[in-house]
């Protein structure tokens with residue numbers, strides 16, 4: 649059997665994106681399950697007429713909604729976003745059952761699809777966060793640094809984000825974490841460029857990575873390099889976008905990271921918010937506040953087109969005397985767990 653096709657997770661960076669996070673009302677489960685099967689059709693209706701704009705849409709489903717829509721089986725590593733609390737900074741977990749990550753070269757198509765999707769979902773789903781992201785110059789965030797350079801490429805990108813045989817029932821899927829960050833640009837811009845570069849671990853204008861020995865332990869790059877005990881580096885794909893409202897003096901980065909194993913992203917967040925070692929929290933957090941946080945599972949394209957109905961969970965595995973499918977020991981990094989400093 650062919651491997652299931654992933655949703656359009658690995659879309660190259662675009663000029664525009666809309667990030668929609670929604671909650672689903674009790675009783676609306678049947679309507680939402682039905683609407684999810686229309687997502688790819690709506691994407692085709694809006695995008696087919698202007699193919700060069702390369703409209704894509706990725707739909708993600710949160711842990712609690714998964715249980716309400718589909719019951720069992722469930723993706724092995726799906727759980728609610730835990731939130732992270734360090735001595736100085738915290739990453740809250742906020743409400744969210746569904747994510748739509750809509751991307752295109754032109755904003756109008758993103759907007760049209762967002763409108764059609766929310767119409768189709770109807771009154772059973774409420775948008776609790778909506779962010780309109782834009783590309784800023786040469787892929788810079790509003791801190792002024794090029795953002796996305798070290799994303800894996802080609803086969804390495806696929807390997808980093810697409811679930812494979814470690815969870816065969818959900819192969820072709822992916823996990824995604826989103827967080828909305830607001831920057832204190834006044835304080836950031838008051839730093840000399842050299843201090844900003846030390847906070848990130850790269851040069852600002854030319855985007856050159858510092859040598860490892862020159863990266864301060866609290867720099868963003870030092871804390872976000874994840875290498876396991878066997879020496880293997882674990883990567884994620886990020887498609888961050890700037891957003892803001894100048895009238896409100898709101899300047900933000902919408903962080904969106906995909907991985908085949910959410911432990912990798914959660915280890916990065918542990919390092920950023922608590923520190924590695926604890927106490928060395930990420931210097932960019934002194935200028936960036938996380939105001940939302942969610943984890944979703946992105947099922948394969950075919951799952952989304954034809955979602956199964958609800959099925960009650962089988963008796964707990966220990967009653968059957970079999971290994972627990974929800975906590976496979978293959979693929980585990982042995983790096984998670986520490987969430988509070």
Ligand code: HEM
Nearest residue numbers: 789793794795796797798829869872901903913916917936
């Ligand atoms: C305020 C929010 C954030 C901003 C402005 C930001 C910005 C940046 C920039 C400028 C870089 C260097 C260039 C690049 O490789 O992309 C970078 C790298 C990176 N960031 Fe972030 N980031 C943010 C949040 C996060 C979060 C929350 C995570 C993980 C949970 C993360 C993970 C990474 C990773 C893995 C790298 C590449 C490290 C490497 O291999 O060199 N970032 N980020």
